[in-house]
Amino acid sequence: MxxxxxxxxxxxxxxxxxxxxxxxxxxxxxxxxxxxxxxPDGFADPAAESSKVQEAIDDEFGGQVDVVVMVSTKAGTVDDELVRGPAADLAERIGDDPAVTEAVSYWGTGAPSLKSEDGKHGMIAIKLDGDDITATEEFAERYADASTDAYDVHFGGPKMMSVxxxxxxxxxxxxxxxxxxxxxxxxxxxxxxxxxxxxxxxxxxxxxxxxxxxxxxxxxxxxxxxxxxxxxxxxxxxxxxxxxxxxxxxxxxxxxxxxxxxxxxxxxxxxxxxxxxxxxxxxxxxxxxxxxxxxxxxxxxxxxxxxxxxxxxxxxxxxxxxxxxxxxxxxxxSGKLPWFKKTxxxxxxxxxxxxxxxxxxxxxxxxxxxxxxxxxxxxxLKSEFGTPDDRVLPTSTQTRTVGDTLREHFPDDNSRAIQVVVPGAVSPEQVTDYATTLSNLPDVARVESSAGVFADGANQGVPPTAADMGRTDVQRLAVITEDDARSANAQELVHTIRDTAGPTDADPQVGGSAAVLVDSKNxxxxxxxxxxxxxxxxxxxxxxxxxxxxxxxxxxxxxxxxxxxxxxxxxxxxxxxxxxxxxxxxxxxxxxxxxxxxxxxxxxxxxxxxxxxxxxxxxxxxxxxxxxxxxxxxxxxxxxxxxxxxxxxxxxxxxxxxxxxxxxxxxxxxxxxxxxxxxxxxxxxxxxxxxxxxxxxxxxxxxxxLRALHDKIGLSESAPPEPPAPRAETPVRREKEPVLD
The missing domain is CATH 1.20.1640.10 (Multidrug efflux transporter AcrB transmembrane domain)
Incomplete structure (x- = not known):
């Protein structure tokens, strides 16, 4: 051949x-x-439980946050007058953008989870229309000059990580x-x-x-x-x-x-x-x-x-x-250089x-x-495994800046939440019982649901997002943990939630960043x-x-x-x-x-x-x-x-x-x-x-x-006759072999 x-x-x-x-x-x-x-993605198993949860959230609850606009003050807090008014105007302008389906800001809701512990950072959580990366890039460019003398604006979130x-x-x-x-x-x-x-x-x-x-x-x-x-x-x-x-x-x-x-x-x-x-x-x-x-x-x-x-x-x-x-x-x-005397x-x-x-x-x-x-x-023997997040990018990128700020100053950041979707008609009492059970699990800070916010088994009141957490035929619960989504504790919590019985006749499914990691590793x-x-x-x-x-x-x-x-x-x-x-x-x-x-x-x-x-x-x-x-x-x-x-x-x-x-x-x-x-x-x-x-x-x-099989199907080429005058090379000196075989 x-x-x-x-x-x-x-x-x-x-x-x-x-x-x-x-x-x-x-x-x-x-x-x-x-x-x-x-x-730019592709790190999740499309058939995994976490992927099905993401699909349910996209279809039934309008999807999760695509872009986070982080407003960081140069002095003072995000409640100061020099910041509050312009930041509220920015949030309103973003909410009216044709590419935006929903924009929730700290200045519009006053939600504590949208403000950092030190008060120096406030968030605008945005959902965009469609998955086009170019559209996300164009959206960020439209507000690239949003920073003022009082604060800086950075863009982060899943879609900005893609950009x-x-x-x-x-x-x-x-x-x-x-x-x-x-x-x-x-x-x-x-x-x-x-x-x-x-x-x-x-x-x-x-x-x-x-x-x-x-x-x-x-x-x-x-x-x-x-x-x-x-x-x-x-x-x-x-x-x-x-x-x-x-x-x-x-x-x-x-x-x-x-x-x-x-x-x-x-x-x-x-x-x-x-x-x-x-x-x-x-x-x-x-x-x-x-x-x-x-x-x-x-x-x-x-x-x-x-x-x-x-x-x-x-x-x-x-x-x-x-x-x-x-x-x-x-x-x-041809083209030998002067210092090469021979090939x-x-x-x-x-x-x-x-x-x-x-x-x-x-x-x-x-x-x-x-x-x-x-x-x-x-x-x-001591290797650990994970999936990529914004920390794979240089600290100079906007996405990394926002991600580091969220991890350091926003312990209540919902982006780290383990998402639980409960399909079927579930009564408010059943949601309450299930949320109470989940809030008592180890490493759980709180559970947000349509029935209220639960911490250590107690109802802390109705969250601002309660209306968006429940439908007649499906419920969504956010299990908040202070652990990093890539940590061993967060992954163990995913397994624990999956092993916890849900409401009668319901089959809860678990998603979120920690669950994606668990499913990808599996x-x-x-x-x-x-x-x-x-x-x-x-x-x-x-x-x-x-x-x-x-x-x-x-x-x-x-x-x-x-x-x-x-x-x-x-x-x-x-x-x-x-x-x-x-x-x-x-x-x-x-x-x-x-x-x-x-x-x-x-x-x-x-x-x-x-x-x-x-x-x-x-x-x-x-x-x-x-x-x-x-x-x-x-x-x-x-x-x-x-x-x-x-x-x-x-x-x-x-x-x-x-x-x-x-x-x-x-x-x-x-x-x-x-x-x-x-x-x-x-x-x-x-x-x-x-x-x-x-x-x-x-x-x-x-x-x-096997030797006979190789003779039949193994590829080999017989050498053509040697030319009459081959150039002699230094022969291999054959030494007596030691007895090794």
């Missing part, structure tokens, strides 16, 4: 490039429409790429040794980005897609472009140097490096496809973008890049020495590495075993088809999980415990459950990417008759430089996200970059050769039935 692909690319090169150029132009035209179709998140993501993306791309350009020139070769990954990356944007535009027209998928598209596109271009160009140069013609070099490159890329891409795509089993469209969006990136990068690298190499021929080495060699003396040392003393070399990784993984946690099983099974199948061995997939899975566990342990220390928080500029919080799942799938896929790179060359040497140790040394010497160079380039791209302002994207970028560096050095450089050496002849073992 790969011989045919290589021959096609070599003989139809110019036609392929023309078609590719036209497709790129079309993809660019379609792809740029994607930004207006993406959404600020979209703005911040755009800034972060521009900053990250502005830092990463120039650095990568310089490193690419050093890696490839010529300007022409260094430009090839950028061409593949650009084609992949535009192609994936076009795919996402089509998907977003049919279903919800998260705006954060754009970050993954750009980062992963450039990363895989570097990976695949390094592998293809290095192999093409190697084949040219060996004496093959340009056309034969293209064919052989596709046979070997192209086959490796296809298996690698399938492994990454399968890991990302697992994200589709989760109901949160935030995670599903990354599956859409990730799979699109992988498949487009694979197609571009295996078909279009070989066609370009055929056209370039020896000119792929970088395909064989790395450094990695040859490392592989030789590790395979000579595998246990002595592997044990310290394993100890370091296990030590790094220990913080995972939506991910309940599917984790299935996700892990699918990743393990698919990886095993693909690596078995690639190698014909049943032990290689198991070894690869164990090493990858060890490396990723150590990385997650470091993330716990940084983003949960607060190490480097001042330097990176984020607020320590429990790890975002969704982003951690995404990180695992992306990092696992990229780890398997490098696994396939190294293993393919080791297997090639093994199939050509090298002994077990020599094949490992030869394989790592040919791929070590490619893997380590690619890892540095990709890590730079991911680490650049650490400069952003959205903390869970910082976590993803730093985590992915760290995982890649650990994998390319400690795992591929030490544990793989040590593991291969310790396995000995069992490394390529399979039961006879």
């Amino acid at each position: 790969f011989t045919a692909i290589g021959r096609f690319a070599a003989t139809r090169a110019r036609g392929i490039l023309v078609v590719a150029l036209l497709a790129l132009i079309a993809a660019g035209a379609v792809g740029f429409t994607v930004f207006s179709k993406l959404k 600020d998140s979209r703005t911040q993501v755009g800034k972060d993306l521009a900053l990250a790429e502005g830092i990463a791309v120039p650095i990568i350009l310089v490193l690419l020139v050093f890696a490839f040794g010529s300007l022409v070769a260094a430009s090839l990954p950028l061409l593949i990356g650009a084609a992949t980005v535009f192609g994936t944007f076009a795919v996402l535009a089509g998907i977003a027209s049919a279903t919800d897609v998260s705006i954060y998928s754009i970050n993954l598209t750009t980062a992963l596109s450039l990363g895989l472009a570097v990976d695949y271009a390094l592998l293809m160009v290095s192999r093409f140069r190697e084949e040219l140097t060996s004496g093959r013609s340009i056309e034969d070099s293209v064919v052989r490159t596709v046979q070997t490096a192209g086959r490796t890329i296809v298996f690698s891409a399938l492994t990454v795509a399968v890991a990302l496809a697992v994200l589709t089993i989760f109901p949160l469209f935030f995670l599903r969006s990354f599956a859409y973008s990730g799979i699109g990136v992988v498949l487009i990068a694979m197609l571009t690298s295996v078909v279009i890049l070989p066609a370009l190499l055929k056209v370039l021929g020896y000119r792929v080495n 970088p060699s395909a064989v790395s003396p450094f990695w040859r020495r490392v592989a030789s040392a590790v395979t000579a003393r595998p246990i002595l070399c592997a044990l310290p590495v394993i100890a370091v990784l296990v030590l790094g993984a220990l913080p995972v 939506a991910i946690g309940s599917r984790l075993p299935l996700a892990a099983g699918l990743i393990a099974l698919s990886t095993f199948i693909l690596l078995f088809l690639f190698t014909g061995s049943v032990l290689q997939p198991i070894r690869a899975l164990v090493f990858n999980v060890l490396g990723l566990s150590a990385t997650i342990g470091v993330l716990v220390l940084i983003f949960q415990e607060g190490w480097l928080s001042d330097f990176l500029g984020f607020t320590p919080m429990p790890l975002d459950t969704s982003m951690l799942m995404l990180f695992f799938c992306i990092a696992f896929g990229l780890s398997m990417d490098y696994e396939v790179f190294v293993l393919s060359r080791i297997k090639e040497g093994h199939d050509l008759g090298l002994d077990r140790r020599a094949s490992v040394v030869d394989g790592l010497s040919h791929t070590g430089r490619i893997v380590s160079t690619a890892a540095v380039l990709i890590a730079v791209n991911f680490f650049a996200f650490g400069t952003g302002g959205v903390s869970f994207l910082q976590m993803f970028g730093i985590g992915a970059g760290l995982a890649i560096m650990i994998d390319a050095t400690l795992i591929r450089g030490v544990l793989v050769p040590a593991g291969m050496r310790l396995l000995g002849r069992a490394a390529w073992w399979s039961p006879k039935p």
Whole structure:
């Protein structure tokens, strides 16, 4: 198969490039429409109880607050004359805005819950018509000049978080790429040794980005897609472009140097490096496809973008890049800079020495590495998990300013309330009894209902919102707690309320921020075993088809999980415990459950990417008759430089996200970059050769039935006859193997 692909690319090169150029132009035209179709949320399970509660509140009670306008005095209190009159006028003006369906202010109601404890802050709680982010942004812009000499005005709330998140993501993306791309350009020139070769990954990356944007535009027209998928598209596109271009160009140069013609070099490159890329891409795509089993469209969006990136990068690298190499021929080495005397060699003396040392003393070399990784993984034992709120944004954003003020100065803030919806006809007496029971639960400050406000089992009077809390066929209760909605106490309270019997013949449902977190964690946690099983099974199948061995997939899975566990342990220390928080500029919080799942799938896929790179060359040497140790040394010497160079380039791209302002994207970028560096050095450089050496002849073992199956369906390519005068390389010194197998 790969011989045919290589021959096609070599003989139809110019036609392929023309078609590719036209497709790129079309993809660019379609792809740029994607930004207006993406959404900034997607962290909740749409089928969960908390989501049904939100739907009921939207349908029956006019929805919850969309935007909070915070009036903060510069001196005095919000009851001073200089503040009261203008603030009341502002609230009236906002209430008359066509985009507003309801506006409730402290100055209109006098409700204590709308004024801070110190009297310096007052609120206007607003419900907007529709869910359009642009409309929310335009609403905020209309009142951007509402501040006076007596007070400042800031905008917060769920919809403003969506606006600020979209703005911040755009800034972060521009900053990250502005830092990463120039650095990568310089490193690419050093890696490839010529300007022409260094430009090839950028061409593949650009084609992949535009192609994936076009795919996402089509998907977003049919279903919800998260705006954060754009970050993954750009980062992963450039990363895989570097990976695949390094592998293809290095192999093409190697084949040219060996004496093959340009056309034969293209064919052989596709046979070997192209086959490796296809298996690698399938492994990454399968890991990302697992994200589709989760109901949160935030995670599903990354599956859409990730799979699109992988498949487009694979197609571009295996078909279009070989066609370009055929056209370039020896000119792929053009544009050498003055300080490069020769094209970088395909064989790395450094990695040859490392592989030789590790395979000579595998246990002595592997044990310290394993100890370091296990030590790094220990913080995972105290990890905590949550969902994003405004604290993922920089403190400079309006949404974060309002959120911090609410948490610090508004203990009665209803936005933290656990919402309980009781369907059916419920009498006032039943509402009273149920509210009384809930108010006696631990950590409950009060319960607001249509029958009154209850605290410690006593009715404190009728709340101003009583008329909006009850309907003839449904009741709503707000359970107020002083605990943070992301705290363990708030989550435990959700479970307690759900276990508390409601009115007779009624089935209360619990929602609110704390319940969303509980349901999101359950939506991910309940599917984790299935996700892990699918990743393990698919990886095993693909690596078995690639190698014909049943032990290689198991070894690869164990090493990858060890490396990723150590990385997650470091993330716990940084983003949960607060190490480097001042330097990176984020607020320590429990790890975002969704982003951690995404990180695992992306990092696992990229780890398997490098696994396939190294293993393919080791297997090639093994199939050509090298002994077990020599094949490992030869394989790592040919791929070590490619893997380590690619890892540095990709890590730079991911680490650049650490400069952003959205903390869970910082976590993803730093985590992915760290995982890649650990994998390319400690795992591929030490544990793989040590593991291969310790396995000995069992490394390529399979039961006879599976061996026969591999012979039938496993993909392999036989090498064409060697050219008459290949360039000799330094032979691998074959030492007598110690008895390990």
